[in-house]
Amino acid sequence: MTESQLKLSSYSDLVQVISCGELTSHSNPLSEITVVRNGVNASGVYAFASLMGWDMATVANALGTTSATLSRCKSKSLSSQTSEHAIEVARLSMIGINYFGCIENWNVWLNTAHIQFNGRSPQLVLNSIRGRELIKNIIKQLKHGFTA
Numbered sequence: 001m002t003e004s005q006l007k008l009s010s011y012s013d014l015v016q017v018i019s020c021g022e023l024t025s026h027s028n029p030l031s032e033i034t035v036v037r038n039g040v041n042a043s044g045v046y047a048f049a050s051l052m053g054w055d056m057a058t059v060a061n062a063l064g065t066t067s068a069t070l071s072r073c074k075s076k077s078l079s080s081q082t083s084e085h086a087i088e089v090a091r092l093s094m095i096g097i098n099y100f101g102c103i104e105n106w107n108v109w110l111n112t113a114h115i116q117f118n119g120r121s122p123q124l125v126l127n128s129i130r131g132r133e134l135i136k137n138i139i140k141q142l143k144h145g146f147t148a
Contacts, residue, residue, distance in 0.1 A: 014090035014097075017051060020044040023087070025094060036084045039077030042070055045086055052093065052103060062089050062126040085127070092132050099139050114138075 015025040049059045056067040063085040096106040125131025
């Protein structure tokens with residue numbers, strides 16, 4: 001097992017990591033709404049980035065913010081919009097890691113150009129709702145044996 005696989009096995013719920021334990025991937029949607037309204041703590045985003053092996057510029061882009069904003073808010077709560085993006089990226093990453101088998105494979109797939117993304121990498125659309133839906137749908141298709 002690689003280091004990130006070991007880390008992930010002890011933190012297999014990335015929603016719990018990114019929300020600093022306030023939520024899990026099985027939390028009640030109303031609890032999630034409350035946490036999003038109050039904002040997730042930026043320290044959870046830093047923990048998520050470390051676990052995933054992502055630099056802060058990559059994480060900031062995925063969340064639709066800047067690394068400067070994340071740095072300024074390191075010990076504070078993020079905006080509700082950024083918090084919602086953070087939870088969604090964590091959920092999607094769990095789906096990707098589950099399908100691809102480990103963080104490294106998920107990261108490789110995210111950073112590889114694909115025909116479904118007009119020859120660009122999925123990482124570039126991670127910051128939008130539609131982009132995350134597209135990624136999720138493509139993973140579903142891959143699970144069912146569809147290829148492009």
